[in-house]
Amino acid sequence: MEKFQIEYHHPDVIHLLSNHLSQLLTQKGVPDSELVCLCIGTDRSTGDSLGPLVGTFLSEIIQNQLYIYGTLDNPIHAINLDRTITKIQQTHPSACILTIDATLGKQKNIGFINLGLGPLEPGKGLNKNLPSIGDIYLKGIVNIVGAHKIYILQNTRLHRVYQMAKVISLAILQATERLNLHTSNPPLQSNMLITGK
Template structure:
């Protein structure tokens, strides 16, 4: 069970639409609110193919959030195109090629990106739904393409500028797995909602 605290903000470009924090219990009403936010976003793109791009590598626990979400979504057979699973991860070495393939396959796709993130200790467990592209590998100072019309990021551990890879490797699988389940459930619920949300 998990508990959510909402932190709804509307500000500038790349604005946060909704933020929640993982705790010990689940509040189904909070889940429905976020699923509605996502459903409204997806409904605005009715004429475009929706692609869920789950970024990360299963070679590092902290970075495995994306592939875990992608695998759960694939198993749940969501009505969206899912890229990035434990079997076929999308990571720093292949993300440019994968994004190019997506754009070749779909005309003007709506890309919804998902990735793990590092932050302050007090922010660990936060899941943030944001408008605008995601910058993968930012904490590791990698030069990767910005991807997504909207994105979700989950803070899985704190960042140490002197050794960010250390914290990705020392992240607890329990934390990453639970955050992955929450994010996947939000997306699964968007497909289950029949009527427009307010």
């Protein structure tokens, strides 16, 4: 399994996504290797806040052994991405890097979460020349791709982005708990996810 796609409001999304993620993490040597979650995006744009939301949710629950870069308070974006990558490579030279970011796509794919092996290419949809990074990626399709991409991201519904971030966070937490990477406080509960589209 190298690529998996599922809608964020699928009734079994957290279970299915976490199962596939744990398989990829195992394939990449986790838990013997450190795991870094690189959550890319900015809170200055609603659609691009998916990554920082995931980083914030994770940092509020994780107690140990999962290294999180990118939150609402300290976002990782085009300006500081190079510096952050250098820091990660120096601090965690043999870590498995899981990258999380928002993306735009076709109308029929809005709300889908893509999981796969390989590096993420942040900023590609906005024609930004940013370095590829990561061993595993999680991408949330938050809105439709179009001519005015920055405007589209800025006018994306926060509710959708928030829900997708919750799903991704819970899937990561369940996958890493399955691999005994950490304990969470409080214990994970599926009702942490607010239902709805």
